[in-house]
Amino acid sequence: MSLHQKVSVSVGVLLVAVGICLIVTFMGAVGLAVCGLGLAILIVSFCKVMKSNSHMTIPGHFLLHPRTGTRYTYEQAIALQRRLDRIRRASAEERRSIQRCPTTLTSLHSLPGTPPPWDMEPPPPYETVMKTTTSLNQL
Structure with a gap:
């Protein structure tokens, strides 16, 4: 004034x-x-x-107003706000796609539903194990 x-x-x-x-x-x-x-x-x-x-103040983020102290016109502020919204939406979509990738990778490396076939010889019976451990304890 x-x-x-x-x-x-x-x-x-x-x-x-x-x-x-x-x-x-x-x-x-x-x-x-x-x-x-x-x-x-x-x-x-x-x-x-x-x-x-002549300049209208647009409520919003401080980046909508230049540092010189002058303000953007209404049309400039609206265009800038729309551009920021587009960038924000694109980065949100990118974050969502990045979050989806690890879940698909973990599903590829997860354990199968049935265990693999046994390639080694079966374990010894209980009596055999107990006899060998008692003999070791006596030594």
Whole structure:
């Protein structure tokens, strides 16, 4: 806001306050006139302030606004937001495809449902094992 706009808003607020005080002190007609003038000045000054702000602020990520302090126009901010959304969706898809790959690899290397055929000789019977261990303990 420029200095001229700040002064006109301040004068408008001051006139509205004076008008209300005059209405309270039983000078109704004069108070209404002063209050009406203050409201008119406020409305005109607010309209000028709204017109002077040509750049709209878009709520969102801080990267939507350049570092110089100036702001993107509405169209630029929307285009940038759409581009960021596209990049975000692509990276999410990439993460999903990377997460699917290890699961398929583990399923290839998992154990089969039936055990492999026994290639070695069968284990010795229990009695034979017990006899050999007792003989070892006695030594």
